[in-house]
Amino acid sequence: MAIDRSAIRALQERVYQANISLRDHGLVTATFGNVSGIDRANGIVAIKPSGVPYDQLTPDKMVLVDFDYNVIEGDLNPSSDTKTHVMLYRAFGEIGGIVHTHSTYATAWAQAMKPLPCYGTTHADIFYGEVPCTEVMREEQIKRDYEEETAVQILETFQHYDYRQIPGVLVACHGPFSWGDTPSAAVYHGLMLETTAQMASIALGINPRLAPIKQSLADKHYLRKHGKNAYYGQNKEEKE
Amino acid sequence: MAIDRSAIRALQERVYQANISLRDHGLVTATFGNVSGIDRANGIVAIKPSGVPYDQLTPDKMVLVDFDYNVIEGDLNPSSDTKTHVMLYRAFGEIGGIVHTHSTYATAWAQAMKPLPCYGTTHADIFYGEVPCTEVMREEQIKRDYEEETAVQILETFQHYDYRQIPGVLVACHGPFSWGDTPSAAVYHGLMLETTAQMASIALGINPRLAPIKQSLADKHYLRKHGKNAYYGQNKEEKE
Amino acid sequence: MAIDRSAIRALQERVYQANISLRDHGLVTATFGNVSGIDRANGIVAIKPSGVPYDQLTPDKMVLVDFDYNVIEGDLNPSSDTKTHVMLYRAFGEIGGIVHTHSTYATAWAQAMKPLPCYGTTHADIFYGEVPCTEVMREEQIKRDYEEETAVQILETFQHYDYRQIPGVLVACHGPFSWGDTPSAAVYHGLMLETTAQMASIALGINPRLAPIKQSLADKHYLRKHGKNAYYGQNKEEKE
Amino acid sequence: MAIDRSAIRALQERVYQANISLRDHGLVTATFGNVSGIDRANGIVAIKPSGVPYDQLTPDKMVLVDFDYNVIEGDLNPSSDTKTHVMLYRAFGEIGGIVHTHSTYATAWAQAMKPLPCYGTTHADIFYGEVPCTEVMREEQIKRDYEEETAVQILETFQHYDYRQIPGVLVACHGPFSWGDTPSAAVYHGLMLETTAQMASIALGINPRLAPIKQSLADKHYLRKHGKNAYYGQNKEEKE
Numbered sequence: 018m019a020i021d022r023s024a025i026r027a028l029q030e031r032v033y034q035a036n037i038s039l040r041d042h043g044l045v046t047a048t049f050g051n052v053s054g055i056d057r058a059n060g061i062v063a064i065k066p067s068g069v070p071y072d073q074l075t076p077d078k079m080v081l082v083d084f085d086y087n088v089i090e091g092d093l094n095p096s097s098d099t100k101t102h103v104m105l106y107r108a109f110g111e112i113g114g115i116v117h118t119h120s121t122y123a124t125a126w127a128q129a130m131k132p133l134p135c136y137g138t139t140h141a142d143i144f145y146g147e148v149p150c151t152e153v154m155r156e157e158q159i160k161r162d163y164e165e166e167t168a169v170q171i172l173e174t175f176q177h178y179d180y181r182q183i184p185g186v187l188v189a190c191h192g193p194f195s196w197g198d199t200p201s202a203a204v205y206h207g208l209m210l211e212t213t214a215q216m217a218s219i220a221l222g223i224n225p226r227l228a229p230i231k232q233s234l235a236d237k238h239y240l241r242k243h244g245k246n247a248y249y250g251q252n253k254e255e256k257e
Numbered sequence: 258m259a260i261d262r263s264a265i266r267a268l269q270e271r272v273y274q275a276n277i278s279l280r281d282h283g284l285v286t287a288t289f290g291n292v293s294g295i296d297r298a299n300g301i302v303a304i305k306p307s308g309v310p311y312d313q314l315t316p317d318k319m320v321l322v323d324f325d326y327n328v329i330e331g332d333l334n335p336s337s338d339t340k341t342h343v344m345l346y347r348a349f350g351e352i353g354g355i356v357h358t359h360s361t362y363a364t365a366w367a368q369a370m371k372p373l374p375c376y377g378t379t380h381a382d383i384f385y386g387e388v389p390c391t392e393v394m395r396e397e398q399i400k401r402d403y404e405e406e407t408a409v410q411i412l413e414t415f416q417h418y419d420y421r422q423i424p425g426v427l428v429a430c431h432g433p434f435s436w437g438d439t440p441s442a443a444v445y446h447g448l449m450l451e452t453t454a455q456m457a458s459i460a461l462g463i464n465p466r467l468a469p470i471k472q473s474l475a476d477k478h479y480l481r482k483h484g485k486n487a488y489y490g491q492n493k494e495e496k497e
Numbered sequence: 498m499a500i501d502r503s504a505i506r507a508l509q510e511r512v513y514q515a516n517i518s519l520r521d522h523g524l525v526t527a528t529f530g531n532v533s534g535i536d537r538a539n540g541i542v543a544i545k546p547s548g549v550p551y552d553q554l555t556p557d558k559m560v561l562v563d564f565d566y567n568v569i570e571g572d573l574n575p576s577s578d579t580k581t582h583v584m585l586y587r588a589f590g591e592i593g594g595i596v597h598t599h600s601t602y603a604t605a606w607a608q609a610m611k612p613l614p615c616y617g618t619t620h621a622d623i624f625y626g627e628v629p630c631t632e633v634m635r636e637e638q639i640k641r642d643y644e645e646e647t648a649v650q651i652l653e654t655f656q657h658y659d660y661r662q663i664p665g666v667l668v669a670c671h672g673p674f675s676w677g678d679t680p681s682a683a684v685y686h687g688l689m690l691e692t693t694a695q696m697a698s699i700a701l702g703i704n705p706r707l708a709p710i711k712q713s714l715a716d717k718h719y720l721r722k723h724g725k726n727a728y729y730g731q732n733k734e735e736k737e
Numbered sequence: 738m739a740i741d742r743s744a745i746r747a748l749q750e751r752v753y754q755a756n757i758s759l760r761d762h763g764l765v766t767a768t769f770g771n772v773s774g775i776d777r778a779n780g781i782v783a784i785k786p787s788g789v790p791y792d793q794l795t796p797d798k799m800v801l802v803d804f805d806y807n808v809i810e811g812d813l814n815p816s817s818d819t820k821t822h823v824m825l826y827r828a829f830g831e832i833g834g835i836v837h838t839h840s841t842y843a844t845a846w847a848q849a850m851k852p853l854p855c856y857g858t859t860h861a862d863i864f865y866g867e868v869p870c871t872e873v874m875r876e877e878q879i880k881r882d883y884e885e886e887t888a889v890q891i892l893e894t895f896q897h898y899d900y901r902q903i904p905g906v907l908v909a910c911h912g913p914f915s916w917g918d919t920p921s922a923a924v925y926h927g928l929m930l931e932t933t934a935q936m937a938s939i940a941l942g943i944n945p946r947l948a949p950i951k952q953s954l955a956d957k958h959y960l961r962k963h964g965k966n967a968y969y970g971q972n973k974e975e976k977e
Contacts, residue, residue: 457605
């Protein structure tokens with residue numbers, strides 16, 4: 018099948034813009050952070066190259082890989098997290114973009130090996146319930162392909178959650194991944210994960226015995242912005 | 258009654274400027290934040306449109322609604338919090354502007370479901386006593402009109418407080434509202450609520466058994482800036 | 498005695514620059530912050546006007562007052578804290594500038610009514626021992642002249658400390674004052690008070706039973722930068 | 738032996754750029770922070786002058802000293818921490834740059850006199866195990882040459898650690914030092930020490946009984962970026 022080159026260039030541009038936006042939102046420490054996007058018609062993922070500083074990125078440096086992790090163009094190495102991204106695209110059939118960061122507060126929750134509880138409506142507007150934390154990786158997994166096993170951890174966790182309603186996860190001892198319909202939506206969910214992680218950390222300091230909000234309130238807020246009865250924004254397609 | 262169009266344009270401009278100022282003070286996360294203003298002579302409220310990014314706002318995009326929530330001009334949807342704003346304008350007859358944000362520390366206190374105690378004179382200069390936190394919304398309220406019920410929660414809370422002396426509130430599990438004589442004053446009170454919420458959070462970390470300041474000191478500070486014997490600023494009208 | 502006008506203009510310029518620097522260091526919330534300077538030869542204090550936003554300040558707006566609090570030129574009101582400043586200049590004969598802020602962490606310590614312990618050499622480089630916190634103001638003081646009584650609180654506290662070695666104080670339930678040889682040095686000490694207050698707050702979170710550093714280490718660090726045997730910087734006069 | 742002047746100028750330029758970068762990363766409070774670099778072929782260390790504000794620095798102001806602490810050119814005093822730097826260069830034969838800061842969170846851990854535990858992969862990517870904290874300096878050491886004894890403290894600590902795998906240390910009651918192959922790498926390690934110290938502080942607030950990550954995971958992450966089997970970045974030489 019011939020690849021649609023203009024579609025691929027547009028994908029690289031979207032992924033590039035999302036990577037820059039990730040940095041501009043303060044979610045990236047040094048080079049710890051990457052965004053990818055997928056063109057499902059062409060079966061191609063575009064992802065940030067590994068270890069390249071943000072100010073040296075350009076759209077055409079976004080590395081193109083297929084679903085078998087092969088680089089299909091260019092001579093830069095893709096992000097070392099590429100296999101994790103690709104496996105999530107294979108399993109989560111409706112997503113169009115993925116973000117991984119070491120953003121400060123979300124990473125601290127991942128280091129604390131705790132799911133992020135839904136303590137308020139800011140959280141409930143985006144995540145329909147707690148943002149889960151994976152199990153710590155098992156010894157035999159660490160010895161296998163580490164980046165594939167990171168995806169395995171996430172997928173095992175999401176046997177009990179709906180990835181369309183909870184567009185993010187904390188990988189224990191590591192940091193957050195988030196996703197969305199587009200690379201830009203994935204960045205937005207990464208930002209909201211960091212923001213709600215910070216609020217939760219402060220709220221817990223004020224009230225150490227704090228419990229999550231009640232389900233009916235979580236329902237109300239999530240469904241006000243999502244699904245067929247949403248009424249937030251200028252039309253039903255708009256989520257931010 | 259004919260509407261005074263130049264007064265309405267001036268109102269939109271004030272509300273627009275206050276929304277921009279809200280963002281510039283770092284009080285807005287993504288699009289979580291809105292300012293409204295009222296022209297009581299014309300019975301018109303101007304409010305930020307729902308879900309429109311801050312950098313796409315212009316004065317004429319401020320949506321005009323009447324006291325029955327009808328949009329009286331333009332095709333943008335008003336903020337999803339519009340009913341809350343309008344009900345507060347109906348109940349609090351002396352205010353000219355309202356702000357709602359999810360600013361980090363004030364929201365954390367709201368999530369912790371705790372009133373913000375008056376721990377110091379920074380707080381006492383603006384808020385005459387603790388900033389109250391509403392009750393958590395009851396099941397039957399959530400099923401009714403959510404935004405109206407948010408106002409109901411606030412108004413029930415203010416049966417025990419004077420809205421002119423405490424120009425802000427924490428809505429439990431949600432976030433802060435603030436108000437003032439003008440949209441700009443409401444933004445200022447939102448900023449001070451965030452600032453004092455941060456100070457209180459840190460002070461509580463240093464001294465977990467901290468009690469509010471004594472009443473005589475709160476009186477002194479509040480009355481130094483407010484009321485007929487105020488002596489702060491260049492004249493008695495100036496409060497900031 | 499004729500006033501030396503060029504000396505006064507130079508004083509206003511120094512005080513203006515120090516006020517701007519205070520804001521640029523992030524030490525000011527809204528208009529909560531002021532710097533003054535003194536010309537002891539002419540017996541004149543220049544101080545920020547009350548409640549004027551920072552971006553409307555100019556050197557000639559710095560209000561000139563004498564030791565009896567009389568405004569000796571211009572029609573702006575001086576800072577409402579002017580009496581506190583003037584009383585400190587009268588009592589602390591070697592200082593040339595005073596700063597008052599509500600900077601976040603230092604104010605939180607003042608709200609917690611705790612002296613700021615010397616937990617490390619950053620503190621010891623500037624403050625020779627803990628930065629004291631005043632007693633809470635007594636009822637009869639609050640009823641008297643509030644700003645004078647704030648100075649009384651500070652001066653009572655400094656009966657047990659040397660203001661030349663500890664150029665700052667926390668006023669209980671209120672916030673920090675700092676001072677120095679010049680307005681600029683007072684700003685620097687205000688910045689270091691905020692910085693060390695933040696470090697102390699975090700350190701206490703990590704180790705809640707933390708004790709101050711031992712005296713010999715405090716001696717070493719303070720005396721490395723201050724006094725006749727100082728060897729830090731390009732010459733003995735330079736302290737920053 | 739004739740000194741290679743162009744090599745020395747290049748060293749000063751690298752050290753200057755690294756000092757500016759240190760400030761731009763927000764790691765410096767006032768003038769508390771310095772970077773040095775070494776030219777081992779010529780036996781010369783270039784270091785920031787003592788107490789000179791960052792905006793007055795130029796490459797040629799980087800002070801040149803030899804291994805006996807003699808200033809070999811210029812009339813500025815080198816950083817008061819010069820002896821510490823030089824002793825570390827003598828002991829750690831493979832490093833090319835050293836950084837000392839009072840960055841907020843790393844300094845708070847040093848003030849808390851606690852090693853920084855490896856709570857996650859952000860830490861494990863850079864530091865192979867905990868970042869140690871020295872013992873508090875003993876009385877007889879304080880009386881001797883303070884800056885030399887600071888190095889003695891660090892070197893005693895590193896009898897139990899490999900400086901090539903843990904490029905940083907917390908000096909008890911004082912603050913962090915970091916190092917690397919180049920001045921720029923030392924700055925990067927200083928930034929990562931601050932970042933991981935902040936994450937650790939927050940994680941500990943969320944889970945006060947938090948334990949370090951297991952060794953196998955630390956191995957995996959460290960060795961993914963370091964050593965002969967590294968596969969992160971565009972080639973094996975690249976570490977950031």
